[in-house]
Amino acid sequence: MSAKRRDPRTERAAVVVTEAPRRRIDRMHRGGVIAQDAVVAKAAAAVVTIAEPAYLVFAVVEMAGGMLSRHDRQVLGAARLLDGGGRAAVVLLAPSLPEDAGAAGADRVMMLPERDDPAALAAAVAAVIGAHRPRHVVFAESADGGDLARRVAALRDETLFDAVESLSARQAIRPAAAGRVEWRAAPPHLLSIAADRIAPWRGPAHAAEPVDPPGDPARDVAMAVRLSPLPVEAANVRLDEAGFVIAAGNGVADFAGFLDLARALGATPGASRVVCDAGALPREMQVGASGTVLNADCYVAFGISGAPQHLQGIGTVEHVVAVNTDLHAAMIARADLAVVADAQAVLPALLARLEAEA
Amino acid sequence: MLLSAGRHPATGEPCPVPVELQAIALARRIAGASGVVEGLHAGGRDDAVLDVLGHGIDGLTLVGAGAADDPLGALVAVLEGRMPDLILAGRRGRGGADGGLLPYRLARALGWPIVADAISIGLTDGEFTVTQALPRGGRRAATVRRAAVITVHPAAPAALPYVHRARLAGRVNEVAGPALMPAVMPEGAEIRPYRARPKLIGDVGGDVSAEARLQAVSETRDAGGRVLVRPAPDEAAAAILDFVARFRPR
Numbered sequence: 001m002s003a004k005r006r007d008p009r010t011e012r013a014a015v016v017v018t019e020a021p022r023r024r025i026d027r028m029h030r031g032g033v034i035a036q037d038a039v040v041a042k043a044a045a046a047v048v049t050i051a052e053p054a055y056l057v058f059a060v061v062e063m064a065g066g067m068l069s070r071h072d073r074q075v076l077g078a079a080r081l082l083d084g085g086g087r088a089a090v091v092l093l094a095p096s097l098p099e100d101a102g103a104a105g106a107d108r109v110m111m112l113p114e115r116d117d118p119a120a121l122a123a124a125v126a127a128v129i130g131a132h133r134p135r136h137v138v139f140a141e142s143a144d145g146g147d148l149a150r151r152v153a154a155l156r157d158e159t160l161f162d163a164v165e166s167l168s169a170r171q172a173i174r175p176a177a178a179g180r181v182e183w184r185a186a187p188p189h190l191l192s193i194a195a196d197r198i199a200p201w202r203g204p205a206h207a208a209e210p211v212d213p214p215g216d217p218a219r220d221v222a223m224a225v226r227l228s229p230l231p232v233e234a235a236n237v238r239l240d241e242a243g244f245v246i247a248a249g250n251g252v253a254d255f256a257g258f259l260d261l262a263r264a265l266g267a268t269p270g271a272s273r274v275v276c277d278a279g280a281l282p283r284e285m286q287v288g289a290s291g292t293v294l295n296a297d298c299y300v301a302f303g304i305s306g307a308p309q310h311l312q313g314i315g316t317v318e319h320v321v322a323v324n325t326d327l328h329a330a331m332i333a334r335a336d337l338a339v340v341a342d343a344q345a346v347l348p349a350l351l352a353r354l355e356a357e358a
Numbered sequence: 359m360l361l362s363a364g365r366h367p368a369t370g371e372p373c374p375v376p377v378e379l380q381a382i383a384l385a386r387r388i389a390g391a392s393g394v395v396e397g398l399h400a401g402g403r404d405d406a407v408l409d410v411l412g413h414g415i416d417g418l419t420l421v422g423a424g425a426a427d428d429p430l431g432a433l434v435a436v437l438e439g440r441m442p443d444l445i446l447a448g449r450r451g452r453g454g455a456d457g458g459l460l461p462y463r464l465a466r467a468l469g470w471p472i473v474a475d476a477i478s479i480g481l482t483d484g485e486f487t488v489t490q491a492l493p494r495g496g497r498r499a500a501t502v503r504r505a506a507v508i509t510v511h512p513a514a515p516a517a518l519p520y521v522h523r524a525r526l527a528g529r530v531n532e533v534a535g536p537a538l539m540p541a542v543m544p545e546g547a548e549i550r551p552y553r554a555r556p557k558l559i560g561d562v563g564g565d566v567s568a569e570a571r572l573q574a575v576s577e578t579r580d581a582g583g584r585v586l587v588r589p590a591p592d593e594a595a596a597a598i599l600d601f602v603a604r605f606r607p608r
Contacts (some may be wrong), residue, residue: 022567023567023569065604074558119471119472142493143474143475143491143492143493144492146458146474147474147475150457150458150459150462150474151462151472153459153462153463154459154462154463154465154466155466157463157466159457159459159543159544160457160459161544162457162458162459163457165555166555175456175552176454176455176456176457176549177365177370177453177454177456178364178365178366178367178370178452178453178456179367179456179552180365180367180370180551180552181549181550181551181552182549182550182551182552182553183543183544183547183548183549184547184548184549184550185544185545185546185547185548186544186546188544196557196558197555197557197558198558199558222469222471222503223469223470223471224471224502224503225471225472225473225500225501225502226500226501226502227490227498227499227500228498228499228500229496229497229498229499230489230496230497230498230499231607232495232496232497232607234607236495237494237495238495241493241494241495242494242495243494243495243605244602244605244606244607265602265606266606266607267602267606268495297605298602298605300598300602319601319605320583321598321601321602323594323598327585327587332585335583336583336584336601337583337584337586337597337598337601338583338584338585338586339585339586339589339594339597339598340585340586340587340588341586341588341589341591341594345591346591346594346595346598348591349591349592349594349595350595350598350599352595353592353595353596353599354599
């Protein structure tokens with residue numbers, strides 16, 4: 001055991017000549033030309049202002065939780081695809097003013113009235129479309145976004161090109177006939193885009209100037225829908241639908257305590273393969289390539305080191321917390337908040353804090 | 359109950375749309391023994407629609423509209439004769455345009471409110487109380503006045519079993535349709551066989567190489583987050599609770 005362990009990664013890093021724009025590896029150490037201009041620091045990006053737009057493109061977003069979601073950014077990205085190469089202004093229609101609207105590609109931001117009634121919200125959007133006559137209106141094909149898009153299309157007596165999977169300045173493509181055919185057409189007036197199909201805006205930030213919200217259209221009481229949220233037992237939510245998941249791995253011994261913690265946090269419980277193989281938690285809870293691939297916003301891993309198959313299961317999770325004793329575990333590297341500690345010691349401390357809160 | 363001429367996604371054969379069958383099960387529950395659940399389809403005698411007779415509807419009305427044309431006018435004309443208390447539909451069809459727009463246009467044409475994605479429906483004091491399915495397993499209560507259009511979500515209770523005798527004995531009315539409205543397909547649209555396109559995974563910014571995109575989804579990347587090394591359990595608990603606070607249900 002006295003021989004020093006080889007680290008192939010360091011060895012490889014030592015022979016890489018340039019990373020960008022094209023990786024070059026020089027194992028014979030011959031040197032050669034290094035593309036210096038590729039490493040020039042980017043100049044500070046200026047904010048783009050479109051003072052006199054040729055036309056308008058509307059992007060209608062939901063902003064659940066008060067911030068732009070991934071799907072909302074994709075809606076703005078789609079709107080920017082339709083801007084005729086920077087000639088048109090993208091107007092974001094949102095319930096509040098997001099601070100990163102400019103970076104997401106909005107030239108203007110118009111605040112919609114905050115409404116519990118989807119019929120009234122649709123009437124407001126339809127009124128704005130009538131007043132400003134945008135060339136395209138892009139919606140998100142989410143549950144509420146899709147509902148709003150259809151209400152607006154019905155109010156304006158237009159067709160909706162829904163669930164667009166591919167979009168360019170010249171054509172939009174959507175599936176039809178049970179997913180057996182696709183419709184291709186020039187980008188239509190009203191369209192909604194499916195999730196994770198169109199890239200968010202990556203170019204320079206736009207101005208995102210607030211503009212006056214529209215006047216309130218008359219409220220039709222007969223058409224009204226009253227909404228109120230219902231409490232959900234997080235433990236009953238399907239793992240692939242869950243938004244907030246906590247998972248136990250080999251570092252957890254007290255599984256009853258772990259399930260209590262999930263209940264107290266309002267999180268859906270998951271587990272690693274080792275735990276499910278041992279029978280400590282049911283197979284339906286397994287997270288990973290051979291279990292469930294998550295679509296969660298936040299994932300907390302207790303005593304999970306992060307096998308590649310497990311990390312595939314949390315590939316799209318944006319916010320990861322890991323508690324593990326090994327500082328060099330892959331899960332610790334993946335995490336946004338990593339706690340190098342014994343998971344079995346942290347679990348009771350968390351439960352005690354939550355009980356003190358309640 | 360609005361019915362569409364469904365097609366199987368794999369074979370393309372006529373087959374009922376599962377979510378419409380679930381909607382029939384909900385309708386049966388509301389109608390009880392005395393109520394009538396009538397199926398309504400704008401189009402000819404399609405096998406997919408006739409099969410629905412075996413899943414719990416009392417009768418079927420076919421309005422003579424061509425399958426490729428807009429069925430709205432035909433539906434409104436046949437409904438004007440006898441107004442139901444509730445119109446149910448699946449959230450999307452399967453086999454036609456699959457846009458889910460028709461229930462909204464019908465509600466607009468009738469001047470009725472519409473609620474989407476129902477998984478259960480109750481009737482109290484002339485108002486429908488609907489439980490809606492939301493993404494992330496969420497649920498929401500919606501209330502609308504009586505005489506409404508409601509679309510049903512696949513998370514609704516299972517459909518009633520198929521009864522072949524009911525299918526054979528089912529009553530079918532055929533009604534001559536009025537002049538049709540223009541088709542829902544946009545002008546200049548072209549129909550091609552579906553081609554699956556990759557979804558966006560691994561959110562890497564900018565114009566990066568294919569290698570970088572592959573790495574982003576296949577290799578463990580360093581999130582560059584905060585690392586607490588050997589904190590006291592209480593300190594760790596506080597940091598974790600602080601981090602997850604905005605994801606916890608309220």
